[in-house]
Amino acid sequence: MKKRVVVLGATGSIGESTMRVARALSDKIEIVGISGRNNTSRLLDLAREFPSARICAGDVAGATELSHEIGRPILHGEQGLMELASLQDAELVLVAIVGTAGLKPALHALESDKDLAVASKEILVMAGELVMETAARMSGRVLPVDSEHNAIFQCLEGQDPSRVKRLILTCSGGPFRKASSADLASVTPEQALKHPTWSMGRKISIDSATLFNKGLEMIEARWLFNIPMEKIDVVIHPQSIVHSMVEFVDGSILAQMSSTDMALPIQFALTYPERYAGPCAPLDLASVGRLDFEAPRTDLFPALDLARRAGTAGGTLPAVLNAANEAAVEAFLAGKLSFPGIWESVARAMDTVPFVEHPTLDQLIEADEAAREIVAG
Ligand code: NAD
Ligand code: MG
Numbered sequence: 366m367k368k369r370v371v372v373l374g375a376t377g378s379i380g381e382s383t384m385r386v387a388r389a390l391s392d393k394i395e396i397v398g399i400s401g402r403n404n405t406s407r408l409l410d411l412a413r414e415f416p417s418a419r420i421c422a423g424d425v426a427g428a429t430e431l432s433h434e435i436g437r438p439i440l441h442g443e444q445g446l447m448e449l450a451s452l453q454d455a456e457l458v459l460v461a462i463v464g465t466a467g468l469k470p471a472l473h474a475l476e477s478d479k480d481l482a483v484a485s486k487e488i489l490v491m492a493g494e495l496v497m498e499t500a501a502r503m504s505g506r507v508l509p510v511d512s513e514h515n516a517i518f519q520c521l522e523g524q525d526p527s528r529v530k531r532l533i534l535t536c537s538g539g540p541f542r543k544a545s546s547a548d549l550a551s552v553t554p555e556q557a558l559k560h561p562t563w564s565m566g567r568k569i570s571i572d573s574a575t576l577f578n579k580g581l582e583m584i585e586a587r588w589l590f591n592i593p594m595e596k597i598d599v600v601i602h603p604q605s606i607v608h609s610m611v612e613f614v615d616g617s618i619l620a621q622m623s624s625t626d627m628a629l630p631i632q633f634a635l636t637y638p639e640r641y642a643g644p645c646a647p648l649d650l651a652s653v654g655r656l657d658f659e660a661p662r663t664d665l666f667p668a669l670d671l672a673r674r675a676g677t678a679g680g681t682l683p684a685v686l687n688a689a690n691e692a693a694v695e696a697f698l699a700g701k702l703s704f705p706g707i708w709e710s711v712a713r714a715m716d717t718v719p720f721v722e723h724p725t726l727d728q729l730i731e732a733d734e735a736a737r738e739i740v741a742g
Contacts, residue, residue, distance in 0.1 A: 367395040370635060371449050371479075373421075373470055374461035376401030376408055378566045379484045379510065382627040383459060384411070386635060389628075389644040394635055398449040400440075400462075403427065409434055419452060421445035446470040451477035457635065459510065460485045463568050464691050465733065468492055472726075475499045475507075482634040484510040486578075486585045490687040492729055493588025494679070508634040509589055513582050515630030516608035516621035517590065524613070532586055533610040533618070535602040536579040536661065537562045542603060546665055552704035554697060562605040562625050571694045575707050576661065580672025581690075584683050587676050594676040599669060601659045606648065624648045667708045675715065680722040681732035682715060688733040689714035692740035714739045 372383050380401070387394045396415045401408040402423035412420045412435050421440040422428040428441035440448055443466075450458050450470040458474035460467040461484040468488040474481050476499065483489060489496060500507045509515045513534045521529070540559050541549060557574040558567060565573070572578035583597050608630075610620040623629045629645040663669050675682040693710040696702035702710065714736040721728050 367393060368635060369395050369397045369454055369456045371398030371452055371455045371458045371474075372396060372461065373398075373400045373446055373449065373458065373467055374402075374463065374485070375399040375411055376404040377461055377463065378564065378569075379459075379461035379627060379631065383461065383631050383635075384414075385644050386628050386632045390632070390636065390641060393639075393641060397455050398452050398458075400446055400449055402462075405430055412437075412439075419449060421449050443469065447473050450474040450479070455479055457482055457508075459631075459635070460488065461510070463487075463566055465491050465687065468496075471496060472499055475503050475505050478504045480505045480508060482508045482510050482631075483589075484631075486511055486581045487687050487691070489585040489588050490581050491684040491733060492726065493584065493683070495726060495729075497588050497591070506637075507589065508637055509585075510627075510630050510634045511582060511585060512627060512630045513609040514586060514589055515633055517586065517611055519621045519633065520609070520611040520619040521590070524611070526590075528614050529590075529592065529596070530612045530614050531596040531598055532590065532592060533612060534579060534582055534586065534597065534599045535605070535607050535609050535658075536576065536599050537573065537605045538601040538603055538659075538661075539574040539576065539578075541574055542601065544665075549665065549704055554700070557697075557704060561603070563627075567698065568691070568694055571697060571707075572690070575668050575704070576666040577668040577672070577690050577707070577711070579661075580668040580675075581687065583669070583672050584676040584686075594673055597676075599661050601661050603657055604653060604655075606650075606653055606656055622648060622650075667712065671708065671711055671715065678720070680720055681718065681724045681729060682720060684724075684729045684732045685714050685718045685736040686711055688736040689740050692737040696740065710740045 398419045400421035405427050428439040432439040450473040457480040459482040460471045465487045467485045558570045605625045607620045612618045624646045626645045632643045675686040689711040693707040718735045
């Protein structure tokens with residue numbers, strides 16, 4: 366029996382790796398739903414490749430164009446995403462939409478008793494408690510796709526959670542691992558987009574350069590594994606071979622290793638709990654040669670401390686951090702904000718937006734909007 370999968374954000378970097386997995390495991394995985402926002406030609410290719418999948422375009426114009434090309438009805442917009450998230454014949458919904466636009470469809474997928482594979486870490490940062498509470502109430506599982514969380518998920522299998530001492534997230538350090546404070550002040554978008562080990566979408570590439578990506582991942586881990594922030598650590602590991610680790614109370618540390626390819630965590634989430642031979646290249650440790658580890662430079666990269674503060678306080682603060690970061694990254698890419706301006710804007714929003722300790726979804730959305738306004742100035 367094939368796993369019937371919906372992919373939201375199928376035209377992006379994670380979407381592309383997901384399709385690689387689906388092609389390699391076509392006897393195990395069936396793609397029944399696909400969405401993409403504005404890459405219509407890519408969406409058209411996918412619609413042709415998966416003729417029985419329901420397709421959702423970003424807007425009416427995209428849907429009309431596609432429908433004309435392939436002669437079948439095409440969904441669009443948020444309503445279309447909601448429809449895909451609850452497709453009757455789907456078992457698992459993978460959310461790979463950048464930012465928080467995937468939050469409502471993700472909640473809807475859980476409410477519809479689907480398994481939820483989460484690549485979009487922003488939705489867990491904004492509303493992790495709500496997502497996990499919804500999953501606990503319903504029958505679907507939340508399966509991590511982010512490589513660090515997928516690694517931890519694998520290391521925790523069969524273990525007693527009360528024996529976990531800490532989670533250790535690995536971090537490549539990004540393109541500015543060795544930069545000075547003066548270097549950081551003049552970083553351009555082109556320099557920041559060049560990630561040393563991973564090839565990814567633009568937003569996450571900038572997040573990897575500021576280390577906000579790791580900050581978001583600390584909060585993501587806090588909710589996915591129901592663990593307090595003080596038990597979540599970060600270590601710099603430039604080779605990106607150890608994808609993360611779990612330390613147990615006896616001092617034993619389990620690590621998960623594989624080549625630097627998102628196909629592996631995506632596949633593990635899609636086929637969980639089974640393992641199959643897939644498209645991920647085998648890891649040859651002898652050719653990797655060495656694995657290095659070092660402490661993060663939190664003085665130069667304030668993102669980690671800001672995220673620890675937000676994750677520890679909870680309430681609306683992670684949503685504010687996340688939204689301010691999204692807006693600041695856009696402003697940086699548009700040439701309107703300096704590189705250090707990204708964390709300065711996030712800190713300002715965190716100090717300014719009123720704090721709500723136990724927010725409703727509406728209050729989270731309000732906090733998110735208020736943070737974006739502060740960054741826009
Ligand atoms: P991307 O920019 O390459 O792709 C984003 C996808 O989302 C595209 O299909 C786009 O059409 C769609 N999209 C964007 N905005 C949308 C909106 N408002 N409504 C509907 N659809 C929209 O991004 P990516 O690198 O694939 O990352 C996707 C998510 O996965 C991010 O949250 C990122 O943090 C996370 N992630 C990515 C990687 C990676 O290797 N790329 C690794 C771990 C986690
Ligand atoms: Mg990651």
